[in-house]
Amino acid sequence: MTSSDAVSIHDLQKHYVVGGETVKALRGVSFDVPVGDYLSIMGPSGSGKSTLLNLLGCLDRPTSGSFELGGVDVARMADDQLAETRATSLGIVFQSFNLLPSLTVVENIELPLYYSGRLGRGARERCEQLAKRVGLGNRMDHRPTQLSGGQQQRVAIARSLANDPRFILADEPTGNLDSQTTDDILHLLDELNQEGRTLIIVTHEDEVAERTKRTIVLRDGQVQSDKRRA
Numbered sequence: 001m002t003s004s005d006a007v008s009i010h011d012l013q014k015h016y017v018v019g020g021e022t023v024k025a026l027r028g029v030s031f032d033v034p035v036g037d038y039l040s041i042m043g044p045s046g047s048g049k050s051t052l053l054n055l056l057g058c059l060d061r062p063t064s065g066s067f068e069l070g071g072v073d074v075a076r077m078a079d080d081q082l083a084e085t086r087a088t089s090l091g092i093v094f095q096s097f098n099l100l101p102s103l104t105v106v107e108n109i110e111l112p113l114y115y116s117g118r119l120g121r122g123a124r125e126r127c128e129q130l131a132k133r134v135g136l137g138n139r140m141d142h143r144p145t146q147l148s149g150g151q152q153q154r155v156a157i158a159r160s161l162a163n164d165p166r167f168i169l170a171d172e173p174t175g176n177l178d179s180q181t182t183d184d185i186l187h188l189l190d191e192l193n194q195e196g197r198t199l200i201i202v203t204h205e206d207e208v209a210e211r212t213k214r215t216i217v218l219r220d221g222q223v224q225s226d227k228r229r230a
């Protein structure tokens, strides 16, 4: 790991024990992600992509191996430190949007500020700016069920930016969207990388991977290939 690495993982293993049987979902994964990188993670179903993303997103802990985020070893963090890191350094975008149906667009965008205790003065205005940034300035008081899939994903992207994280993770962010909407969402993600944020996207789609700077392919819980585009 160098100071210019956003992420450094070494020999990461994740085993699940189900009914007395051990599933080795990750079997020794190592790679570094420099600050500002735009990385896609591909691989067949069951190869360990979501497991890896859950670890990178501090949503789960590895069985063994090290994972450093911005120079800090996540595996050794206490639970409250892990929650703090998740809230302030990371933005996560999911395939199924994961918006709260009872909240409006702007309230959904504010949610990470609530969790990180940053709902202070100016928060509402900042979140309104984020809604405008993703093209939803005229939908701020709508609820998720009143929005299209693409609009809901825009809300999720705006929400991932609420704490201004350096690092954005996305799990199949366009998996539920049609091709025109997919293109709009990918354009937004490209912009986030162009402004210097580090992006890691799990995808099945070549169209998505081709826009990124580098693709890692997982197979059976290991890195099969790691290629950077010219």
Ligand SMILES: Nc1ncnc2c1ncn2[C@@H]1O[C@H](COP(=O)(O)OP(=O)(O)OP(=O)(O)O)[C@@H](O)[C@H]1O
Residues within 6 Å of the ligand: 016, 017, 018, 023, 024, 025, 043, 044, 045, 046, 047, 048, 049, 050, 051, 052
């Ligand atoms: N919570 C869990 N408990 C037990 N086994 C799990 C759990 N999560 C994942 N697995 C197993 O770990 C392996 C890797 O799963 P993972 O979901 O990471 O793959 P994936 O590449 O994301 O697949 P997909 O593309 O189908 O989403 C699979 O064999 C899966 O059955």
